[in-house]
Amino acid sequence: MSTGKVIIVDDEDDVREAYDQTLALEGFEVFAFSSARDALSLITPDWPGIVVSDIRMANMDGLELLARIREIDRELPVLLITAHGDVAMAVNAMHQGAYDFMEKPPDPLHMLEVISRALKLRHLVLENRRLRLELGSAPAPVEEILGTTPAMIRLRQIVSMLARADVDTLVTGDTGTGKELVARALHKTGPRAGEKFVAVNCAALPESLIESELFGHEKGAFTNAHSRRIGKIEYAHKGTLFLDEIESIPLRVQVKLLRVLQERLIERIGSNETIEVDIRVIAAAKGDLAALCEAGEFRSDLFFRLNVATIEIPTLAERLEDIPLLFSAFVRQIAARRKLEPPEISAELLSVLMRHDWPGNVRELKNWAEKYVIGLPLGDLSPALPAQGPEESRGLVALVDQFEKQSIAQALVKNRGRIGRTAEYLKIPRKTLYLRMQKYHLRKEE
Template sequence: MHSDIQVVIIDDDAEITEALTEMLELDDFCVQAFAQPEKALASLHADSPVVVLSDVRMPRLNGLDLLARLQQLDAAIPVLLMSGHGDIPMAIEAMKEGAYDFLEKPLQPEHLLSRLHHAIDKRRLVLDNRSLRQNLEARCGLEASIIGESAAIKGIRQQVLALAQANVDTVIYGDTGSGKDVVARALHQCSARRDKRFVAINCGGMSESLIESELFGHEAGSFTGASKRHIGKIEVANGGTLFLDEIESMPLSLQVKLLRVLQERSIERVGSSTPIPVSLTVLAASKDDLAQLGEEGRFRKDLYYRLSVASLSIPALRDRPEDVLPLFHHYAQQACERFARPLPELSAAQSTRLLQHDWPGNVRELKNAADRFVLGIGESAMATDEAPGGYEERMDHYERHIIREELKAAQGQLNAAAQRLNLSRKTLYRKMKKHRLDKQLFKAGEDDGS
């Protein structure tokens, strides 16, 4: 049951040690016993996957001194002290010094097992968190920027490497807050243009005249208020990468000019007829399907086809829960540096709430949650207060979880998942649409027509 975390028993009474070892091993604990605390200490190191159960009164090194030595070695090792002397002041002192618990002999088996279970859970969580932090610190290159352990994110990292080497114009799709800008920067950093400029412009929220000037630049006197020449973003990005965020909101009249830039690789500043050659890679990001917008007349089809030499899609965070904790630790570490705060310990309950939350705001919402966690702004720091509360909301949340797990088990095969859920294929499909679940995210390979 607990093969990953060992219980280290330290007691100079051989009968007690033998009895405790037998009881714990029969309950599936992994046990190592020592009669001498010095030998136990010699076997341990920081990050040892252990909890310690030690007697207090021993001849050469008593329990409190042992506790102090263990605190120096690794303050997060749970130490449970036991004594048959009913020493209340000593128990109080031990708890003050950081003991996990103080147990009175004769030990009550059920109470002992319960406390050991809790201590092991705590140690496991501490070691898991340390491992995540160490993995983040060890990351380099793409893994340091596009963080995650899900199959989808691993696939995106492979796509980024391939597209960056091909140096082609690319459209990045994803919901708001999913990290499209992070992927765009990674494409630039992995390309041969990495030493040149990465220039980003948000096409949303700007007037048509302003965005035209920002993109193409203007000559002095070209319009009222243009007192001097202004170099536009496209020209500034010459030699590097231009990132057009929220391109779906670019006015149609400007889409014509952008299409000309992509075709001819040259621009004309507003108020000038002199062509200026530019060499750059254009990356565009959209939360909407540009092909669909093209069909609806809200985006130029010719620009869509010219931009979409390649494309990649970032799944919503709710569809890749494996990435939640690595991302949370990454942003928490960044917040610690930004706010000059120590990194708090993430409890098991907090980890569970993070994993259960749907993250409608995606990675951006998770980053804000990490900031609040580091700042210690109450329980809201975990950003999970929005979790479903009413009966229908809870049932929807539960239904989505079940369907997602069965799709994962069936590797995206709808027939198999429907059979496992005892649903018709049509009903499963309807529920997948309701919960915005995409079978492609669960597939291990090509399915058989489902």
């Protein structure tokens, strides 16, 4: 099994052969071409590799090759090699969509690091495409629930299933795991997609106002009730009502909410008129509702009524493998919103991110992505990052070694120390895995 597929394009035979030998020794599957036109015959939208090309070549140069490749697949990484000091050409290449550029002759270690990084990106892009195909006709809102771990794939499947069922649903998970994102996906992929989605943060409402906010009131129902007010439940008629942090609702209001769930009827404060509502209720809780019921802080009958269909969202710490995908997506989204160039995400940064505890879950990761895009220090993460000055730099080799060691250790744990499965998961030969384990003093039980 190869480390990855690489197309090499260079019209100088000795240079092309040197690249071929360097990459082959590291386990890459190399396809070497002397002309860009010949290389194009191998490239398809689902080709699972990358392209490394010289810029200055006869007939079709590297920039034209880049343009032709982007017509086939805009997300296929192309690394261009420029003559020493040809900065203007390198900048032009990046503007036209090159993944990266290297000066000729490239440093072998640097070349291997850039190629490995580009291949990881390519594999990620193709994996996302595969997941979209597996989801079939699943609409975009479900695809916005990012993650390639089994837990997240299963979560998307459950959301798609429950969305069509149009049943009241309880979404549980720690703060910042994405409960509202799941609720919106349930709404947008269900039969009520064209109607209102009304979100209520129950914890943000004062106890004295929450009943009026939910059920509405008539003019004169209480002091300062100068006019009739339509409550959130009535306003959500025909659509979806999302009650976030439902455990914050006082017990006296829970009684009235139970009637809404059972009978789909409400009464505004100060009125005897019964109003029928047609809504789907999605409730979210960050606490353990069963424990709150035992403590007498949440009504058991309301809990049982909500607990028919439940979605539990894993914490970020339970799906660390998703961090590179999530962080990259957030950086791209934030950079596009702010009309900035997305900064490069280094292997060292990803390594630091994957060692963090993430008490704030995905929301915390997104906050760090925002800081990273606009160039602010990453708070508690900054001390773990290496200094950037030449004296303090740990060097490329050390950074790559550290990231590689951690990746192998995590893969061993994930695959329960099984060498064959771990090698397949990492997409490297067994022999290479054994050599790397020996190099980093890793054991099967790591």
